[in-house]
Amino acid sequence: MEKVTVIKVGGAVVEDDSSLQTFLAQFAAVEGHKVLVHGGGRSATAMAARLGVETKMLDGRRITDEAMLEVVTMVYGGLVNKNIVARMQAIGVNAIGLTGADLDCIRSDKRPSVPIDYGYAGDVRKVNGAALHTLLEAGFVPVMAPLTHNGKGQLLNTNADTIAAEVAKGLVPYYDVTLTFCFEKKGVLSNPADEDSVIPRINRTQYNALVADGTLSGGMLPKFHNAFAALDAGVTSVVITSAVNLNSGTTINND
Amino acid sequence: MEKVTVIKVGGAVVEDDSSLQTFLAQFAAVEGHKVLVHGGGRSATAMAARLGVETKMLDGRRITDEAMLEVVTMVYGGLVNKNIVARMQAIGVNAIGLTGADLDCIRSDKRPSVPIDYGYAGDVRKVNGAALHTLLEAGFVPVMAPLTHNGKGQLLNTNADTIAAEVAKGLVPYYDVTLTFCFEKKGVLSNPADEDSVIPRINRTQYNALVADGTLSGGMLPKFHNAFAALDAGVTSVVITSAVNLNSGTTINND
Numbered sequence: 001m002e003k004v005t006v007i008k009v010g011g012a013v014v015e016d017d018s019s020l021q022t023f024l025a026q027f028a029a030v031e032g033h034k035v036l037v038h039g040g041g042r043s044a045t046a047m048a049a050r051l052g053v054e055t056k057m058l059d060g061r062r063i064t065d066e067a068m069l070e071v072v073t074m075v076y077g078g079l080v081n082k083n084i085v086a087r088m089q090a091i092g093v094n095a096i097g098l099t100g101a102d103l104d105c106i107r108s109d110k111r112p113s114v115p116i117d118y119g120y121a122g123d124v125r126k127v128n129g130a131a132l133h134t135l136l137e138a139g140f141v142p143v144m145a146p147l148t149h150n151g152k153g154q155l156l157n158t159n160a161d162t163i164a165a166e167v168a169k170g171l172v173p174y175y176d177v178t179l180t181f182c183f184e185k186k187g188v189l190s191n192p193a194d195e196d197s198v199i200p201r202i203n204r205t206q207y208n209a210l211v212a213d214g215t216l217s218g219g220m221l222p223k224f225h226n227a228f229a230a231l232d233a234g235v236t237s238v239v240i241t242s243a244v245n246l247n248s249g250t251t252i253n254n255d
Numbered sequence: 256m257e258k259v260t261v262i263k264v265g266g267a268v269v270e271d272d273s274s275l276q277t278f279l280a281q282f283a284a285v286e287g288h289k290v291l292v293h294g295g296g297r298s299a300t301a302m303a304a305r306l307g308v309e310t311k312m313l314d315g316r317r318i319t320d321e322a323m324l325e326v327v328t329m330v331y332g333g334l335v336n337k338n339i340v341a342r343m344q345a346i347g348v349n350a351i352g353l354t355g356a357d358l359d360c361i362r363s364d365k366r367p368s369v370p371i372d373y374g375y376a377g378d379v380r381k382v383n384g385a386a387l388h389t390l391l392e393a394g395f396v397p398v399m400a401p402l403t404h405n406g407k408g409q410l411l412n413t414n415a416d417t418i419a420a421e422v423a424k425g426l427v428p429y430y431d432v433t434l435t436f437c438f439e440k441k442g443v444l445s446n447p448a449d450e451d452s453v454i455p456r457i458n459r460t461q462y463n464a465l466v467a468d469g470t471l472s473g474g475m476l477p478k479f480h481n482a483f484a485a486l487d488a489g490v491t492s493v494v495i496t497s498a499v500n501l502n503s504g505t506t507i508n509n510d
Contacts, residue, residue, distance in 0.1 A: 047329075050306055070334060074302075077352075078333020079325060082402065082410060086356040090408035096357045097332075101341040103351050103395060134393050140358060147337065153345035155337060 004033040004175040008164035009182045011039035013243040023243045033136045037144045037164040040080035064119040064157040076145040100148030103131040108148035122148040122156025127170030172234035182243035187250035259288040259430040263419035264437045266294035268498040288391045292399045292419040295335035319374040319412040331400040355403030358386040363403035377403040377411025382425030427489035437498035442505035
């Protein structure tokens, strides 16, 4: 089975010209089929401020009213996505920018307004793996903005980590899938004070031991929860690494 | 040879919800392969005003400084394009939004700054007909925003009429191509005072006669100039019609 790598990179990396160039050189070097899923929250917040639209966050998630939906549609789907696509084309990566509405790639449901009304926020219902497979087989590199649609004409704001995980799962019938999350560290550290103490591989047994001895705690636990859910859905491995070196990092799998 | 219809529709149609819905119903009914090229100037001007960016036009063309490029990238590539795509998906049209940077569809050169500096305005150098052919053969419907790129990472603002004509020409090796321009009238009128006096067909001989007798003049002449240039490049017919009835209008060809 051929391989595909789905890489999620946050807004901080793609919104800064210099870090974007560094990241894209790494991305271009990834062999085989690949998909990029990007954020853009900082740009959205900055553009919203210029337009007098207030940014409201709750538990790290954006509350997307109608004015904010307009902002994220412009910023994620236009400004950030098309800038990445143009930069990729300049270094020979045959990128095609997508939202979940394009080719009906990602259908979502508007999140229920109780207990918390997140506004136009979409929870993923279905990924169109067949459409992405068609693009990948044509040699194209999908670059996905964190926007989805409900199939009735409504765009919805959707978390980029979730999109990356769902896209990875949606490609399982077609490929041997690696899901890579870029974050600010080189990988999962055995000693938080030592940036170079990256744990190269973690399986489920090792994970349980690392939780038991206190090495893993706090914000890392949801990341692992999502990683194991992706593995359970057939993704081969999940990598947590730095955007400046995609070849290092921590690989999580079922071995 | 299979047929493709390349349809250009202006900002006024796609920026208003009600006229967009009317148009999309017409567009959905067009048989065979099809491509939509859209404008979005009014939305760009409105968004620029909200951001305190001054809109400067010269001979009907936008001067695109760095701040305005940011606006058109957001508005054309994000807001307008993705709204159209989501609406199309809702009525069963398998749309995929594109700028010229996506799949390197349209490469352009920044317009020389003399005699007039239009800023980040792109003159089309090359259309990637092969990439569009791949999408069309997969059953996808490209929806193109009026943005191109220079192949070096720079997005450029490009006239939508020009993009439609160039895309039509770029598809000539693959299809029997019809190029349709939607405008505010039902077609070319023999009597400007009579909205129903549409001339159904005009060939080159008839065109020369209509210019000689004064029926055609002013703003219609450049439209015909572009239409004949497209026919010379192998496009089968050019249609000038209304966005509310794509089946009426004036067909210009070499018969």
